[in-house]
Amino acid sequence: MDDDRQAAFDRAAKAASAFRSAAGDRLMRPAATYAQMLAAARQATPTTGCGADETIRSLVELAEPGLHAMIGPRFFGWVIGCSHPVGVAADWLTSAWGQNCGNHQAAPAGAAIETVAANWLLDLLALPPTASVGFVTGATVANFVCLAAARGELLRRAGWDVEADGLFGAPAIRVLIGEDAHTTVFAALQMLGLGHRRLTRIATDAQGRVLPAAFEAALGKGDGPTIVILQAGQINTGAFDPFEQLLAKGRAGNVWVHVDGAFGLWARACPETAGLAAGLERANSWATDGHKWLQTPYDCGYAIVRDEAAHRRAMTAAASYLPATAGDERDPSHYVPELSRRARGFATWAMIRHLGRAGIADLVARHCRLARRMADSLRAEAGVEVVNDVVLNQIIVRFGDDEATRAVIARVQEGGVCFVGGAAWRDRWVMRISVISGDLTQADADRSVEAILQAWREVRARPKPPAP
Ligand SMILES: *Cc1c(COP(=O)(O)O)cnc(C)c1O
Numbered sequence: 001m002d003d004d005r006q007a008a009f010d011r012a013a014k015a016a017s018a019f020r021s022a023a024g025d026r027l028m029r030p031a032a033t034y035a036q037m038l039a040a041a042r043q044a045t046p047t048t049g050c051g052a053d054e055t056i057r058s059l060v061e062l063a064e065p066g067l068h069a070m071i072g073p074r075f076f077g078w079v080i081g082c083s084h085p086v087g088v089a090a091d092w093l094t095s096a097w098g099q100n101c102g103n104h105q106a107a108p109a110g111a112a113i114e115t116v117a118a119n120w121l122l123d124l125l126a127l128p129p130t131a132s133v134g135f136v137t138g139a140t141v142a143n144f145v146c147l148a149a150a151r152g153e154l155l156r157r158a159g160w161d162v163e164a165d166g167l168f169g170a171p172a173i174r175v176l177i178g179e180d181a182h183t184t185v186f187a188a189l190q191m192l193g194l195g196h197r198r199l200t201r202i203a204t205d206a207q208g209r210v211l212p213a214a215f216e217a218a219l220g221k222g223d224g225p226t227i228v229i230l231q232a233g234q235i236n237t238g239a240f241d242p243f244e245q246l247l248a249k250g251r252a253g254n255v256w257v258h259v260d261g262a263f264g265l266w267a268r269a270c271p272e273t274a275g276l277a278a279g280l281e282r283a284n285s286w287a288t289d290g291h292k293w294l295q296t297p298y299d300c301g302y303a304i305v306r307d308e309a310a311h312r313r314a315m316t317a318a319a320s321y322l323p324a325t326a327g328d329e330r331d332p333s334h335y336v337p338e339l340s341r342r343a344r345g346f347a348t349w350a351m352i353r354h355l356g357r358a359g360i361a362d363l364v365a366r367h368c369r370l371a372r373r374m375a376d377s378l379r380a381e382a383g384v385e386v387v388n389d390v391v392l393n394q395i396i397v398r399f400g401d402d403e404a405t406r407a408v409i410a411r412v413q414e415g416g417v418c419f420v421g422g423a424a425w426r427d428r429w430v431m432r433i434s435v436i437s438g439d440l441t442q443a444d445a446d447r448s449v450e451a452i453l454q455a456w457r458e459v460r461a462r463p464k465p466p467a468p
Pocket residue numbers: 079137138139140141182184185233234235260261262263289301
């Protein structure tokens with residue numbers, strides 16, 4: 001490698017370290033808006049090239065104002081892990097090694113290490129050790145892959161080969177789903193030709209959990225091939241469907257139960273929270289993320305399927321120039337939509353190796369403990385309502401009415417001490433606080449609560465507009 005390219009590598013590493021080491025001191029919001037970033041970045045298509053080091057230098061300079069402190073300790077937006085430095089370092093190597101991780105012959109290290117990471121995941125999440133795992137971009141695609149396997153297998157049992165013959169003319173599949181399922185599951189159904197409207201939505205309780213009586217009633221209404229979609233960790237409340245109750249009875253062969261556990265599945269990796277997710281091991285497939293609670297960098301999710309053959313039938317593309325698996329080799333591409341892709345197993349392997357079972361359990365326990373602490377401090381203030389049962393890491397909070405709640409969120413974001421988002425829950429606007437990012441300490445949690453309460457006190461003290 002020539003000096004200029006070496007300098008580009010070194011500069012990237014230095015800029016990355018500098019960004020990371022200042023993460024705790026940064027404003028927890030981007031300094032520049034999208035419009036400002038676009039104005040700064042917009043240029044005609046370059047005609048001539050630019051040196052390697054100079055290119056990286058100008059990228060760093062250009063991007064920095066528009067970077068959001070998603071890796072920061074007081075970032076509570078959406079449900080976002082911190083892209084842990086160890087995962088990032090493994091990810092740098094993943095890029096530098098440049099392995100096309102489609103098959104085991106082309107990329108023996110990538111494929112073998114992914115196989116081991118898959119086994120570790122199943123062990124940590126206490127799922128069947130013979131289940132298959134596809135390393136995908138996130139829970140959206142994990143839901144898609146799992147539901148593709150469900151679709152194919154249910155139709156195969158009904159005498160229809162959907163992989164070969166498609167959906168036109170196929171027996172109908174019923175899809176049952178909780179009212180408070182994540183929007184990406186509906187997207188997966190839409191991409192699979194199952195539609196996001198032709199569903200039976202099952203009523204849920206105040207926390208967003210599927211009601212067992214409504215579930216039994218919906219299931220009892222038909223006996224054809226049926227996909228049931230349940231949830232571990234509701235995006236706003238953190239609630240779990242009552243799996244023990246719902247899945248205690250064996251289900252007929254033509255029912256496939258899928259669990260979306262993008263972050264909630266990780267409750268199973270922590271003795272203190274595992275009870276919340278007990279019973280879901282009886283399902284047929286599970287979607288979860290690496291880039292949320294496991295803190296891998298983006299993008300990383302896992303599609304886990306009990307029936308490996310169904311998983312492979314749904315995803316495998318065969319071609320003469322691709323090697324056949326003779327023995328028990330595992331080809332990563334057999335479990336995901338893509339053929340060519342990065343070796344995602346390296347970052348997963350590194351995070352699990354770094355934290356270990358104990359470190360992962362501690363991380364989940366710490367986040368849940370700090371979530372309860374933050375909720376307790378918030379609800380102690382006059383006019384603040386913690387809307388959900390804080391069973392996991394999610395807190396939704398209401399400040400007076402919709403308008404005041406929006407105003408508090410805007411002030412907190414503007415202040416930049418911490419970042420929180422907003423959402424509609426049961427037709428009311430709430431602040432969402434998601435406690436999931438890496439290094440959050442108790443001091444960070446307390447400082448964040450103080451910033452939120454300060455914003456609320458300012459909003460509360462505003463003169464009320466006269467009634468219309
Ligand atoms: C985040 C999330 C998803 C989508 O996951 P991505 O990683 O963003 O693709 C799906 N379901 C739930 C419950 C989630 O929290």
